[in-house]
Amino acid sequence: MIRIFRNRKAVSPVIATILMILVVMVGMSIAFSYVVVYANNYKAGAGSSVLESLTVEDVWVQGSTVQVTVYNSATKANIGYDVNLQVTSIYVDGAALTNCEGVAKVGDPNYNPNYGNPKFNLNSNSNQQYTGEVNAGAHVTFKGLYPSGDLAPGSHVINVDTVRGSIFKSSFTLS
């Protein structure tokens, strides 16, 4: 028995095989981790853009102030799971609304009492407490200024963009 352990023949092939297996396992683990992380990120991010469903239910214009109310219909009752979304910007006739802000109402799924005033500004990254989320089943109102002054009577196009890259288009008519 002692002779077997003292015999050093073929030690290097064994070490080489073990090392090779270790290197392959580490390499494969890294590769699969990347794939799994990529898949999960894709599902949570851009991949879920097909599931986003937003309705522009009301647009109210007073001079250059545009008040837009949206509804997120991607709910568990409709598609099997809740898909929350995040509004990044709102355009009217191709021009982004400035000073655009939204407010979550007390009782809304978006309302977080820890933040106190849940008002947020889409055009500013500073001091944000609420970053434009519209949770599934929630109605959220955004207000902003049309940059070119008062909106003229007639038909207008409104686009609501989300962080996943979806664009929800609607139109409204001013008399």
Place this chain on the structure above:
Amino acid sequence: MLKIFRNREGTAEVIGTIMFIVILLFFFTNVYLWHDAASKDANQLDVQKVNAGMSISFDSSNNQVIMNATSSQVTLSRLWIDTNDAHVYVDLGNISVAPGDEYAITINFVGGHYTVDSSGAFFATCEPLQGNTINVDYTLPEYTPQSVPVFTVVNTMGVDVST
């Protein structure tokens, strides 16, 4: 030819590569199938939206808004009352309306006025559903036939119809 097949050198690399590709394919197929299922779910919602037939009408003689589900059951989420002076919403509390022409929800305007929520939007309140009737605590402004308010109802699938 026979010598090539009898030569076992490099067999492990070939098997390893094939297994690597098969496992990678498994993961990416998983993502593809998930995306396919998600697309189908989204398309299904679009089909439901198309089939969610609703109609809304306003009877100015008694200030009643009548909403009907024409083809399938719909769940009503919100009613908008739009005038020149204000856009006021009423949360309907997800009322289910059975399909059929004969079932309707009638809204009676019983007085009161709108309140301002924290976003600056105006809202009115309503009483719990009583039969097919909802009493909305809101007084319509005086209007001429040219300025009759526009009523819009939104269901839980995001479908809206206006008078």
